[in-house]
Amino acid sequence: MASKTRTRVAKGIPASCCNLAIEGESQEQFLAMCKALGSPLRFEILKFLLTHPGCITGNIVDHLPIAQATTSQHLAVLRNAGWIEGAVDGPATCYCLNEDRVAWFKELVGEIF
């Protein structure tokens, strides 16, 4: 047996040089935030919220070249990833950054790399 192992690997894998301070649930949440951030439209939404705090969904819809339904969908992704929070304000929803989460994200990026 042992057919799957590579032959002629004299060197093998280099020894571990360090450990990383991320795994499990934290890692999942971090990856969800990265993934959510990786879309141009969603990044545009975050930029808009960063520079125009206190916006409602409609403001964001007007600002983007996509349909209302799609915008709402992207907002949900950002919400689920933890980037933003939505507060109901009458019939509208007022979105803002989740400052704690953003701070956590920044910290983590600094720690990991």
Next chain:
Amino acid sequence: MASKTRTRVAKGIPASCCNLAIEGESQEQFLAMCKALGSPLRFEILKFLLTHPGCITGNIVDHLPIAQATTSQHLAVLRNAGWIEGAVDGPATCYCLNEDRVAWFKELVGEIF
């Protein structure tokens, strides 16, 4: 005309509170890095390279639960995003982090949020 504009928006869009130091090409590169980072398998590759510097493709393939072709594909994504660099070492390819890019990424995350 003006049929698409929202009525009853007395408040309008909140005034811009600040500017962001990212746009255009820089933003595209940043988003590519975020997107690449957002995949569990690719993050696993980065973690492996972080903790085991000097690995070749085969080491990474052995470490992941996916096929060689898929791993190679993910490595290409990370390479194109700028996270890693591959150096040819005989028949093998030795991968390492692109330290400059990583530093740039960290800096940017600190600036944006």
Next chain:
DNA sequence: TTGGAGTATCGTAAAAATACGATTAAGAAA
């Protein structure tokens, strides 16, 4: 109440990402 404004969700079509086996290519060893 009733009506309309503001949003979220549903259902679905199109596009993109993911994964794999097979193949190709390039270097090292025989």
Next chain:
DNA sequence: TTTCTTAATCGTATTTTTACGATACTCCAA
């Protein structure tokens, strides 16, 4: 050379993401 090791690329099936119109739902005003 010929062969083997290593890794990238090709073609393709499957899954996920994206985007939209239509619909449902909530709140406020008339």
